[in-house]
Amino acid sequence: MNILVNYGLTEGYLNSINEKEKTSYKPENIARVTAVHKERYELITEFGEAFGRLKTKEYYLGGETFPTVGDFVLINYIPGSDSQIVKTLERKTLFSRRDPDVGKGEQVVAANFDCVFIVQSLNQNFNLGRLERYITVAKESKAEVTIILTKADLVSESLIGEYIDRVKTVAGNTADILAVSVVNGYGTGKLNELLKCGKTAVFLGSSGVGKSSLLNFLAEKNIMKVNSIREEDGRGRHTTTHRELIKLENGAMIIDTPGMRELGMWDISTGIKEAFWDVTKYFPYCKFKDCKHEKEPGCAVKAAIESGELKKERFESYLLLKKEAKYSDSKEGYMKLKEEKFKNISKKNKNIQKYRNRYDDF
Ligand SMILES: Nc1nc2c(ncn2[C@@H]2O[C@H](COP(=O)(O)OP(=O)(O)OP(=O)(O)O)[C@@H](O)[C@H]2O)c(=O)[nH]1
Ligand SMILES: [Mg+2]
Structure with missing residues (x-):
């Protein structure tokens, strides 16, 4: 067991799968998915890099979970040809996105990562509302969370400190925060320390924030394509169109x-x-157990806002995301929520800018 250990397959994980499924899978039966194409999967196996295809009986007829980047899968290795993928092994962590096109279906973005790097850049992309959203998604995955503020070369050293303080108002100490630049190498030494051999990190963030540039910098070669952002609004051009797992020299992996x-x-x-x-x-300190934190007497949340202990905006963001979590259970509910939001925007004209500032990716 050499290659796959270097690609994150631990003995503990393999033992737990074998115990749970009463099987005796060996590393040579297993592969890790490094990229997904239409019907073909790029794999790393005990025998080296290979391609694989899903076995119809198990996947298309049997309802097996479709693999995503980072997944460990069971294969029938076929030398010189595409191997057969027969099973997706249980995921340690995953990002699961509800697919608006298939109702309650889900689209798994990445699996089996140890840490999530939320990437935001120190230009127009910097946005605390969006960051709150990404943190919420990242926390759901149960992996460690780090916030990477890219393009630090675009702002002065003192401003970097200010930005970090602002990030702390939403991240508290639940995530490491790091400012980096691939132009002058600022902060990249610390970032390298966070990337551990055998561990998988996933980059998550809006288009144009510099995820692929950072990956290329860490890999010391141009693996991923990079494109300039639109000057007028600082937005990216959706350069990366597929997910890919890349192994760095130090043994860490990045999706x-x-x-x-x-x-x-x-x-x-x-x-x-x-x-x-x-x-x-604050919830346990409310007078009523089922307090909605609206007009009830003895509400600890309201008291914290009034005393200045809790920022009103934080509570509002919480309510907004909570509402979305509820509505996104169904496609219709989600679309209704979206319509409702846009109706509110036209009604409350004076709040448009504030709204955009907080959720301009929505
Ligand atoms: N000044 C500066 N520009 C950077 C830095 N990192 C990336 N960029 C630029 O930002 C632009 C977008 O970079 P990408 O790496 O393609 O961004 P991305 O997040 O991968 O974008 P998508 O693939 O569309 O999601 C490019 O023009 C990069 O040269 C940085 O540290 N400093
Ligand atoms: Mg990219």
């Missing part, structure tokens, strides 16, 4: 993802509690 246009359809029901720890910590 680069395409910038996401919207973050509204994720399962965030449990992540929200952790991401809004500073809001939910």
Whole structure:
């Protein structure tokens, strides 16, 4: 067991699968998915790199979970040809996005990562509302969360500190925060320390924030394509169109993802509690157990807002995401929520800018 250990397959994970399924899979039966194409999968196996295809009986007829980048799969290795993928092994962590096109179906973005790097850049992309959203999604996955502020070369050293302080107002100490630049190498030494041999990190963030540039910098070669952003609004051009797992020289792995246009359809029901720890910590102190934190007397949340202990905006973000989590259970509900939001925008003209500032990716 050499190659796959270097690709994150631990003995503990393999033993737990074997125990649970009463099987005796060996590393040579297993592969890790490094990229997904239409019907073909790029794999790393005990025998080296290979291609694989899903076995019809198990996947298309048997209802087996379709693999995604980072997945460990069971294969029938076929030398010199495409191997057969027969089973997707249980995932340690995953990002699951509700697919608006298939109702309650889900689209798994990445699996089996140890840490999530939320990437935002220190230009027009910097947005605390969006960051709250990403943190909530990342917390749902149960992996460690780090916030990477890219393009640090575009702002002065003192401003970097200010940005980090602002990020702390929404991240608290639930995530490491790091400012980096691939132009002058700022902060990249620390980033390298966070990337551990045998561990998989996933980059998540809007288009144009510099995810692929960072990956290329860390890999010391141009693996992923990079494109300039639109000057007029600082937005990216959705350069990366597929997800890919790349192994760095130091043994760490990174899954680069395409910038996401919207973050509204994720399962965030449990992540929200952790991401809004500073809001939910007041709930047990409300007079009524079923307090809605609206007009009830003895509401600890309202008291915290009034005393200035809790920022009103944080509570509002919490309510908004909570509402979305509920509505995104169904496609119709989600679309209704979207319509409702846009109706509100036209009604409350004076709030448009504030709204955009907080959720301009939505
Ligand atoms: N000044 C500066 N520009 C950077 C830095 N990192 C990336 N960029 C630029 O930002 C633009 C977008 O970079 P990408 O790496 O393609 O962004 P991405 O997040 O991968 O975008 P998608 O693939 O569309 O999701 C490019 O023009 C990069 O040169 C940085 O540290 N400093
Ligand atoms: Mg990219």
